[in-house]
Amino acid sequence: MTGYAFISPFIIGFLAFTLIPMFVSLYLSFTSYNLFTPPRWVGLDNFEKMFTADPKYWNSVKVTFLYVVIGVPFRLMFALFIAMLLNTKSRMVGTYRTLYYLPSIIGGSVAVSIMWRNIFSNEGVINTLLGALGAQPVQWFGDPNAALVMLIALSVWQFGSSMLIFLAGLKNIPYEMYEASSVDGAGPVRKFFSITLPLLSPIILFNLIMQTISAFMTFVPAYIISKGEGGPMDGTMLYSLYLFRQAFMFNNMGYASAMAWVMLIMIAILTAVLFMTSKFWVFYETERGR
């Protein structure tokens, strides 16, 4: 029983702040509720509206999927590239590692989202740079696609934590394997595809799942960059932001709860798909000595 005494904070917290709220949320998803009058049971109406009568909802799904499907791979590729660049025995590596990780540590802050908004503004750094290269300036806040690119760029910029995990993984690959393959005449490209990638694949899977889940729930950058409105023309209306607006701007608590459950299911499916496909591309060490 002492065990329960020690974990009791978690149990109480879990019941009070997770389990009961989840049941409440499930119930609310079948109701129409605006906080002020009691919830009214509407059956599947919220879901029906979501799937058939709310183009804004589908837009938020589309924007979020684009954000995840484009952003996460780019972020991981960048992270792996930098990790490989830093996987040397130079004394400066510690400093570099710190510098490349810095954007990720400040990344969640409002300050950084404000900064991002401003370097992409019409007269901001990016357009000045484009001008210097002879390209036309982009109206980052005028075009929904451009605005999404800006948001994705911010997420790619914060590749630091994946990089550190890759770096730890790269250090575990025995150097002898590269030496042996050099003897066999393998070039750097060959080494990358037949040693680095397979041996790193479990870590790639881990990063892919964690980053996909967290990208799916992104809120602050979209909220700040679009000043809470998801604009231009809903181009940065990520799922979490739309849910937030439904709940706390329009007081559609029932509808927002239904959205949250669909999000939960989508994340579960995505994670399951990643796990299932992983057996075709993830290489576990234990299989090696077959």
Place this chain on the structure above:
Amino acid sequence: MTWKWVKWPVYHLCVAALAILMLYPVLWMLFSSFKESRTIFSTSGRLFPAEWIWNNYVTGWQGISGYSFGRYIYNSLVLVVIATIGAVISSSLVAFGFARLKFVGRNLWFALMMVTLMLPHDVVLVPQYIIFTKLGWLNTILPIVVPAFFGMPFFIFLMIQFIRTIPSELDEAATIDGCGKFRLYLQIIMPLLKSSLATAAIFSFYWRWEDLLGPVLYLNSPEKYTVSMALKMFLDSESTSNWGGMFAMSIVSLVPVILVFFLFQKQIVEGMSTSGLKG
């Protein structure tokens, strides 16, 4: 022979150049905070200000909505300190329970904790808001700090991983000497757990300091606003074009974060590469 001589300088040049490119946006904001508000965008191609204006820090510090920026920093600090103390103490208790004590249903609770770790916060957002509203906790920091006292799954997981590396012979020896479970936790494990506690505290600091959703939902009078909310207010009143002040206070809001980062970078970087669940 030439390649060997060229290789390292080229390597360092490339890596350093890329690092500067990465950090350029932050540097741009830093130097913009010393530019005259009107010239920030007309000179956005140039990094350094032609003339260094310190006044932005003065006007920014005067704050917004009648409260100085110092007020917002104080509010943030109170919130961060309370939540962090709660999170670290409760998480270490729970972690000790999971890692060192055997009891019926342990695996079930552990599994539930791991699921909670992956659960999107949006699912509980609305009901939590309703519960806290019904409790009359609106416009107080309670909805933000109280949940921290019930253990944070990420920290619990981090600490369990660490406690598992401590040899269990230590527990046995202490138990033979008549040491109870609570004393074992407090006097044997806790001191060994220091680095893990520090990592948790640092991350708790980051997330609370940067948190925007909590304050947006639960705090509605400016006197209680946190730094994040104050910056958001600056942004909302963009029409006044106090760009310099906004950038200056953005920099101020990042100072504690960057300071903690450089003080504890080894710990943070290690903690991140071994667990890497966030960010």
